Amino acid sequence: MKFKNFLNEDLDKDIELKKNIFNFIIKNLKHSIFNLFSFNEFKKIYFNYNKKFIYINFVNNEINCLLTYLNKENEVYLRKNFLNFFLKNPLKFIIFIINPINLFKNISPPKDYLQLFHFVNLNLKFIDRKRKYEFINYVHKIVIKNEYKGIYVIYRNSNIFAKKYYQNNEYKTYKKNFFYTLALKKF
Numbered sequence: 001m002k003f004k005n006f007l008n009e010d011l012d013k014d015i016e017l018k019k020n021i022f023n024f025i026i027k028n029l030k031h032s033i034f035n036l037f038s039f040n041e042f043k044k045i046y047f048n049y050n051k052k053f054i055y056i057n058f059v060n061n062e063i064n065c066l067l068t069y070l071n072k073e074n075e076v077y078l079r080k081n082f083l084n085f086f087l088k089n090p091l092k093f094i095i096f097i098i099n100p101i102n103l104f105k106n107i108s109p110p111k112d113y114l115q116l117f118h119f120v121n122l123n124l125k126f127i128d129r130k131r132k133y134e135f136i137n138y139v140h141k142i143v144i145k146n147e148y149k150g151i152y153v154i155y156r157n158s159n160i161f162a163k164k165y166y167q168n169n170e171y172k173t174y175k176k177n178f179f180y181t182l183a184l185k186k187f
Helices: 015-028 039-048 072-088 090-098 100-104 129-144 160-168
Strands: 003-005 054-059 062-070 113-121 150-156 172-176 180-186
Touching: 015 039, 015 062, 015 113, 039 072, 054 129, 062 072, 062 129, 072 090, 113 129, 129 150, 150 160, 160 180
Parallel strands: 113 150
Antiparallel strands: 003 054, 054 062, 062 113, 150 180, 172 180
């Protein structure tokens, strides 16, 4: 399972791949805020600052696994852009706010941990679970280098697949509310 970094592999010049990533996120992450965005809006927000934190695994030229990380600086950038987007699109803001669960996602993470923003694995090719975890953890280690203690994730409590994956991969629950869990893994 080989991952390509979006920035280092010059993948950021491929418009078709950007569209595929957008569609991949929309299709596989039904509760993502990006479901409210058009491709052009997504492209502006997602690829402008964060491209060095996007890692992709391909199987037969199809996206098999997507790992996206979000540091504090890029999180601030994304939030500002989300706010600008909602100011320009008040109807979409109403759609977002109608679902009150969205208001509970703001759980304060620990310092010195990097957020795993998107993690989607389709398993297009069978890989032993232990080996798959090793490949994914290897990417985590490359990304955090000496800058972070580990990785944290925020997932819906109703997402049984995420809960099972993070438990099997030795993430520890850091904080939890009625709707979301923040789990972390130290490297």
